[in-house]
Amino acid sequence: MSEGSGRAEMERRIVQRSIEDESFRQRLIEDPKAAVEQELGTRLPEEVQVVTVEESADTIYLVLPSTPMAGAEGVELSDQELESVADGNWFSRSCNNTEPLVE
Numbered sequence: 001m002s003e004g005s006g007r008a009e010m011e012r013r014i015v016q017r018s019i020e021d022e023s024f025r026q027r028l029i030e031d032p033k034a035a036v037e038q039e040l041g042t043r044l045p046e047e048v049q050v051v052t053v054e055e056s057a058d059t060i061y062l063v064l065p066s067t068p069m070a071g072a073e074g075v076e077l078s079d080q081e082l083e084s085v086a087d088g089n090w091f092s093r094s095c096n097n098t099e100p101l102v103e
Contacts, residue, residue, distance in 0.1 A: 010040070013039070014028070014036065014039055017039065024039075028052045029052050029054065032050040032051060032052040033048070033049070033050040035050075036050050
């Protein structure tokens, strides 16, 4: 599984749940980071922000991926970074996420 498909699957799962579960949808709107952490069963790093935007009938939002850092051309990834991309577990490893969610 590639990095993109891992994220796409996570997003698909959260969006689908928001369609099926109105209370989850409201939590995503009111406190998106906590709702995502609960859904994933893990904590996101402090510096990670989660923003929920609800489309309307006359507004469409396009979410563009971040661009590579300027001047980062030629920079090699560490073995750990390469492994995280190769095994498709990009989300938890890229966030250095080792702390389980405690309710």
